[in-house]
Every structure is written in C-alpha cells, then in structure tokens.
Amino acid sequence: MNFKRFPEIKTKRLVLRKIEESDCDVIFFLRTDKTVNKYIERPENRQTKNKEDALKFIKDITEDIENFKSISWGITLKNNPQIIGTICLWNFSKNLKIAEVGYGLSPDYFNKGIMTEALKQVVEFGLGELNFDKIEAYTHTDNESSKKLLEKNGFHFVPNKKDKDNSANRIYEIEMANIQ
C-alpha cells in the first residue's frame, strides 16, 4: 500500500492531519510530559530526550508513511491547526494482517471524548481501508482511562496474550465484527 496523499481524517470535532517538522515542540511535549507518559514505557532507542530527538522522530514517522511501516496522525480541533494529541497505527505484522494502535493526548483535553472520536475513525480506517484483520492495543493494567477508552469502543481484553517486554501491560484487540 502506498499513499499518494496523506490520509487525513475528519470527524465531527477533529481533523487528524500529517505531523510536520514544524510540530516539533508539541511532539516533544507529548513524548516527555509526565502525565501523558505516566503509563508509557519506551525502550532506550525510542525515547525522546530533547528537541533533536523529537525532530528525528518526526522524520522517522514521515519516512514510515512513505514505506507503509506506520501511520501517525496529529489530532487537532477543527478550528485550530495546533496539535493536541497523536494517534498512530504501527508495529504492522509481516503479513500486514495485524497493526497496533497507539495514542496520547495533552492533559488539558482529557475526558472530553476526543480520543474516542479519533480512535473510532482510525480503527475504521485500519480495518476498512487498510484491510488489517485485527488491531491490537497494549496498555498498562493501571491505565484506567485507556482501558475504559478501549472497552467502550469495542476492543476486548485478551487475558492469555502477554506482552513479552512488559508484564504490566494488557493486550486488547478489535476486529471488524466488533466495531460499534
């Protein structure tokens, strides 16, 4: 799959748009803020420690889109192009049957249903347009808002599937039949 144009997604209140190098400051914030990252553990080589790392991250995800390795969207409100969060499909399985979803929002915007709105559309895009059979989500057992978000949007917890890199994570899945 190759995108001729970035697959921008519009929802009732949001535009999910391409993340540009000019978004470096907000990407740095989202990848380093203590509240946003409370339950997120990244291996050393995926950590963002400074603005240069944030810029490299943006360059990497831009290349990933060109090579169909991952797709990341910046979440914006319709009336303001400033990014308030991100959502991505990544970690594609070799046979392109499974993708993982990842997301994070600036704390000022928590609990307004914003990620619900973004997640629904990204899942529909992943299963409907990109033809993945399944989308997985890895989330920390104590991350109540993330678990609630997943459960209310049709994801189901798979107790016998384990994250070999982090035993505190739970794995959730969604397939087309689970879309609400």
Ligand SMILES: CC(C)(COP(=O)(O)OP(=O)(O)OC[C@H]1O[C@@H](n2cnc3c(N)ncnc32)[C@H](O)[C@@H]1OP(=O)(O)O)[C@@H](O)C(=O)NCCC(=O)NCCS
């Ligand atoms: C997880 C996250 C994306 C949720 O985004 P959001 O836009 O606030 O989500 P929504 O408002 O759509 O839904 C969250 C739900 O969780 C509920 N919730 C929030 N905190 C909760 C808590 N401590 N216990 C139980 N439910 C909780 C909310 O009430 C809401 O449910 P409702 O719509 O039935 O009221 C956001 O909290 C976030 O970015 N967290 C930091 C990053 C992160 O943890 N990412 C996940 C990594 S796997």
